[in-house]
Amino acid sequence: MVDDLHVRFGEVEAVVGVGFEALPGRATALLGRNGAGKSTTMRVLAGVVPPTSGRVLVAGIDVTKDPLGVKRAVGYCPDVGGLVPRATPWEHLQLSAALRRMTDWEARARDLLERFELGDVAHRVTAGFSHGMGRRLSVILAAFHEPDVLLLDEPFDGVDPIGVEATFDVVSDARARGAAVLLSTHLRELAIEACTTALVLRGGARVADMDALDLRGEAGADAYRALLD
Ligand SMILES: Nc1ncnc2c1ncn2[C@@H]1O[C@H](COP(=O)(O)OP(=O)(O)OP(=O)(O)O)[C@@H](O)[C@H]1O
Numbered sequence: 001m002v003d004d005l006h007v008r009f010g011e012v013e014a015v016v017g018v019g020f021e022a023l024p025g026r027a028t029a030l031l032g033r034n035g036a037g038k039s040t041t042m043r044v045l046a047g048v049v050p051p052t053s054g055r056v057l058v059a060g061i062d063v064t065k066d067p068l069g070v071k072r073a074v075g076y077c078p079d080v081g082g083l084v085p086r087a088t089p090w091e092h093l094q095l096s097a098a099l100r101r102m103t104d105w106e107a108r109a110r111d112l113l114e115r116f117e118l119g120d121v122a123h124r125v126t127a128g129f130s131h132g133m134g135r136r137l138s139v140i141l142a143a144f145h146e147p148d149v150l151l152l153d154e155p156f157d158g159v160d161p162i163g164v165e166a167t168f169d170v171v172s173d174a175r176a177r178g179a180a181v182l183l184s185t186h187l188r189e190l191a192i193e194a195c196t197t198a199l200v201l202r203g204g205a206r207v208a209d210m211d212a213l214d215l216r217g218e219a220g221a222d223a224y225r226a227l228l229d
Helices: 038-045 067-073 089-099 106-115 131-143 161-176 188-194 217-228
Strands: 002-009 012-020 027-031 053-058 074-077 149-153 180-184 197-202 205-211
Touching: 002 038, 012 038, 012 053, 012 197, 027 038, 027 161, 027 188, 038 053, 038 149, 038 180, 067 074, 074 131, 089 106, 089 131, 106 131, 131 149, 131 161, 149 161, 161 180, 161 188, 188 217, 197 217
Parallel strands: 012 205, 027 180, 027 197, 074 149, 149 180
Antiparallel strands: 002 012, 002 053, 197 205
């Protein structure tokens, strides 16, 4: 739940009074042009960037009061970074499992790596990964511990069709177990396929909160373009 969120970086107002509710079992797309405030909103929800003002509850936890608790509750795929270049995918998963005291995690780890076609490179350091391979691993790491809130920032960026399909599956699995999913993307078609609701940001403010299906077809494309300009 986000209510009247403001985030300011010096002179820049990155988020200006945004409010919305991402419900359990639903997937919400966060859309908007470059610099609209999508990643900043995601970072606040992940407990990485503190709100300047406003109220943000993630899985019932107040992000201002307990950012560490929020970090524990979410699975977060950041738009950039987040991977250790000298570690392999398997080591990333091992570390995540250890930090969260997960037991019997190996079968799920193997399954996710296979689904995202990273099984063959599970023991290769990520330094040599392509951009798309890195994105796929970041989605796996976000979903691995089956969080109550799944935050995917640009998960489709540079990802091939197999990775896109695997990401759709991750989103529907999360929804099926009652998690709330928030996904930012520039790709309207993929947002429609993956999400039930769409929020459009412009200049840091929310300009639409709509059914994702209303973005379908030519009429949807026109409506979307009008919201962006
Ligand atoms: N750490 C920061 N310091 C200063 N300004 C920032 C910082 N992070 C974001 N901004 C600014 O806040 C605004 C919103 O940026 P944000 O990254 O949230 O947009 P976005 O919608 O995710 O864009 P994109 O689609 O390009 O990823 C931009 O004007 C950006 O320059």
